[in-house]
Amino acid sequence: MVRALLLAAFYNIPSFRQLCYTISENIAFRWFLFMSIDDEVFDHSTISYFIERVGDHGFKALFEAFNQELLNLGLLSSQVYADSTLVRANVSCTGLEKTNKKTEEFIEEVQKENELFVLKEAKEAEKPRI
DSSP, X not given: OHHHHHHHHHTTOOOHHHHHHHHHHOHHHHHHTTOXXXXXXXXXXXXXXXXXXXXXXXXXXXXXXXXXXXXXXXXXXXXOOOOOOOOOOOOOOTTOOOOOOOHHHHHHHHHHHHTOOOOOOOOTTTSOOO
């Protein structure tokens, strides 16, 4: 059942009915679920009952155990990585005006207008020494 729910998440399948239909039609999904072509696909209500019985705490415990096993096998790192890929924006420069504002003033104005909360990085002198 967990594998079926993973398929629904990975392939953005919005309903359990559609998930069951897709499993019945897709051989790759059947293979992933260890089902043969002749096996009958479970009903959508079976998924609902499963989720209800396991509950939030059960899923949380399941994924914590899964992550711990991946850590033990060396397949998961405890480090966090962030994607900083630059994406070219589709913008126009027409209508932009030159301003005499300093960079700090401009940043503060933008943050105020857009209600942004930005943490400034501590300068070298402000960083605590260990």
